[in-house]
Amino acid sequence: MTAELDAIRRALAENLPVLGVCLGSQMLAHAAGAQVFRGAVPEVGWYPITLTPEGRLDSLMLGLPAEFNAFHWHGDTFTLPPGATRLASSDYYPNQIFKVGRNAYGFQCHLEVTGEMVESWASIYAKELTPQGGPIRPERIESNLTANVKILGNIAGKVFARFAALL
Numbered sequence: 001m002t003a004e005l006d007a008i009r010r011a012l013a014e015n016l017p018v019l020g021v022c023l024g025s026q027m028l029a030h031a032a033g034a035q036v037f038r039g040a041v042p043e044v045g046w047y048p049i050t051l052t053p054e055g056r057l058d059s060l061m062l063g064l065p066a067e068f069n070a071f072h073w074h075g076d077t078f079t080l081p082p083g084a085t086r087l088a089s090s091d092y093y094p095n096q097i098f099k100v101g102r103n104a105y106g107f108q109c110h111l112e113v114t115g116e117m118v119e120s121w122a123s124i125y126a127k128e129l130t131p132q133g134g135p136i137r138p139e140r141i142e143s144n145l146t147a148n149v150k151i152l153g154n155i156a157g158k159v160f161a162r163f164a165a166l167l
Helices: 002-013 023-031 053-057 115-124 145-164
Strands: 018-021 036-051 067-078 085-089 097-100 104-107
Touching (some): 023 036, 023 067, 023 097, 023 104, 115 145
Parallel strands (some): 018 104
Antiparallel strands (some): 036 085, 085 097
């Protein structure tokens, strides 16, 4: 990942737009000077995230609900990079969405998921789920899947269109 981290650092130095999702957010955080480490518990499934006051005013998040369910599938986390702004948090992972500089955004959560993606991940990573001995309850993934994906899709459409305008 050395080449990718170097590319992120160059983009940050040049104020180029950067969008990191899940591992990408961890890489963005690391490239910006944060520590990345194993979280206390895995966060897998639909969990609420809450926008911070700064998040509610950020151009990508403007007008979004103050709290909404996002999809998560991660066990690692990170400290907030120096000079970064926390835009959203969850109960288990405080740095769900953050901004570095003018144009770099990290999303620990997944706004981009479709129902097919969620079902595919649940199948591919089934050993992480409770029936196979893992710590994650399958209902955290499957419960209200269609409704959750629809609501999140509307939010993602706004956020990603606004990010695309930065390019």
